[in-house]
Amino acid sequence: MIPETFEYDSPSTLEEAIQLLQKHGDEAKILSGGHSLIPMMKLRLATPERLIDINGIPNLNYIKEEKDFLKIGALTREADIEHSDLLKKKYPIFSDVTKLIADPQVRNLSTIGGNLAHGDAANDHPAVMLALNASIIAHGPEGTRTIAIDDFFHGFYMTALNHAEILTEIRIPIPGKGTGGAYHKLERKVGDYATAGVAVQMTLDGKGVCRYIGIGLTNVNMTPLRASRSEKALLGEKVTPGLIQEAALYASEDCNPSEDLRGSEEYKRHIVKVLTNRMLHKAAERAMNGGA
Amino acid sequence: MATKPIKVTLNGTEHSLEVEPRLLLVHLIRENLSMTGTHIGCDTSNCGACTILLNGKSVKSCTVLAVQANGKEVTTIEGMATAEGLHPLQEGFREMHGLQCGFCTPGMIMRATELLKQNTNPTEDEIRWGISGNLCRCTGYNNIVKAIQYAASKLNGTEMPAELKEEVSAEE
Numbered sequence: 001m002i003p004e005t006f007e008y009d010s011p012s013t014l015e016e017a018i019q020l021l022q023k024h025g026d027e028a029k030i031l032s033g034g035h036s037l038i039p040m041m042k043l044r045l046a047t048p049e050r051l052i053d054i055n056g057i058p059n060l061n062y063i064k065e066e067k068d069f070l071k072i073g074a075l076t077r078e079a080d081i082e083h084s085d086l087l088k089k090k091y092p093i094f095s096d097v098t099k100l101i102a103d104p105q106v107r108n109l110s111t112i113g114g115n116l117a118h119g120d121a122a123n124d125h126p127a128v129m130l131a132l133n134a135s136i137i138a139h140g141p142e143g144t145r146t147i148a149i150d151d152f153f154h155g156f157y158m159t160a161l162n163h164a165e166i167l168t169e170i171r172i173p174i175p176g177k178g179t180g181g182a183y184h185k186l187e188r189k190v191g192d193y194a195t196a197g198v199a200v201q202m203t204l205d206g207k208g209v210c211r212y213i214g215i216g217l218t219n220v221n222m223t224p225l226r227a228s229r230s231e232k233a234l235l236g237e238k239v240t241p242g243l244i245q246e247a248a249l250y251a252s253e254d255c256n257p258s259e260d261l262r263g264s265e266e267y268k269r270h271i272v273k274v275l276t277n278r279m280l281h282k283a284a285e286r287a288m289n290g291g292a
Numbered sequence: 293m294a295t296k297p298i299k300v301t302l303n304g305t306e307h308s309l310e311v312e313p314r315l316l317l318v319h320l321i322r323e324n325l326s327m328t329g330t331h332i333g334c335d336t337s338n339c340g341a342c343t344i345l346l347n348g349k350s351v352k353s354c355t356v357l358a359v360q361a362n363g364k365e366v367t368t369i370e371g372m373a374t375a376e377g378l379h380p381l382q383e384g385f386r387e388m389h390g391l392q393c394g395f396c397t398p399g400m401i402m403r404a405t406e407l408l409k410q411n412t413n414p415t416e417d418e419i420r421w422g423i424s425g426n427l428c429r430c431t432g433y434n435n436i437v438k439a440i441q442y443a444a445s446k447l448n449g450t451e452m453p454a455e456l457k458e459e460v461s462a463e464e
């Protein structure tokens with residue numbers, strides 16, 4: 001399978017890339033890791049007239065803590081996230097999620113920025129970012145802006161990014177003491193999209209009372225979904241197995257899965273309930289063990 | 293449609309070419325540069341038969357554009373053996389019967405090359421996760437895992453697992 005013909009640019013600065021996007025309008029698409037875009041082009045589901053390859057732009061591949069934020073550059077490869085000592089030690093939710101994204105070869109090229117900017121509710125990072133309450137930094141002709149993750153996903157393959165804007169960084173508030181995060185998805189085989197996936201980030205105080213909770217759901221709604229009713233049930237309360245069960249039930253009731261080859265709507269709601277339950281327990285356990 | 297000039301080093305030899313941007317790296321390797329050891333399996337980045345090393349990282353060359361390899365080094369199965377003989381991974385696949393039809397083998401070996409660079413002494417579980425992006429429809433994977441264990445022992449100089457040694461001596 002061969003894509004339709006297109007023109008190709010490989011700018012070496014962000015400014016140059018933004019200018020090219022402005023000049024060519026809707027005909028141009030950004031090429032990052034390419035592991036969603038190129039398969040779509042080979043199947044002729046996407047037929048951009050021009051690709052702007054941003055891989056030659058320096059300083060967009062980093063993972064660092066700075067002031068109050070964990071900052072991840074948009075061109076950071078999934079493999080770099082998977083093997084980062086900082087993330088393994090302080091943010092185990094990233095180890096949970098990256099090892100479930102596609103396979104090792106794909107993770108060598110695919111980027112976290114592309115995973116988010118693609119706007120696909122079946123991708124795994126969006127739910128994690130909802131749980132972590134991340135912000136998206138975008139560069140465009142008018143300068144830089146920060147987009148809250150809850151305002152980022154607009155619809156199927158649609159995000160808050162304007163055409164000439166480039167996602168450059170993901171910013172995550174550094175969590176306080178007693179925080180734990182966890183992610184899991186059910187997949188039929190390695191490399192599959194999630195039947196359903198659940199991301200949880202939780203902060204517990206010394207008495208086991210929930211001081212922060214974020215729950216994101218993968219592939220059970222048109223857009224990545226925040227389990228708001230589950231979060232409300234937990235916030236400010238002492239976390240008990242009974243309360244976790246209640247929160248898991250709310251998540252399964254509030255999501256909107258559709259039947260496909262991965263299962264019926266009923267089955268997927270059941271999976272959401274089971275995974276939410278498990279991830280809340282796992283996050284709480286990590287929070288109590290002092291992990292982040 | 294405008295072509296783009298690219299320079300690619302394939303198994304140590306530099307090539308300068310003019311290519312269409314839509315040319316896939318696997319086609320550059322197989323058709324433009326006539327190295328057909330890299331196979332095209334599913335053509336959808338699932339099976340891993342087209343795995344090559346791009347600047348030392350294993351990638352699926354059916355899902356990379358040739359222009360993305362500009363200025364980079366590509367290593368394929370043809371680049372593995374030296375004048376002294378087969379690469380330990382190639383030897384391992386032969387000794388441990390890590391192949392039947394052989395279609396997946398080049399991709400398996402290229403993937404395992406990076407795996408053993410990152411982790412010189414992987415556990416069986418780490419090997420199985422490590423090759424989770426490569427499909428084999430013949431062997432059931434057990435002998436592929438053994439082939440990689442064989443190569444790991446040979447490369448890192450540790451004792452071969454007893455089970456593997458028995459198999460080698462039974463052959464002789």
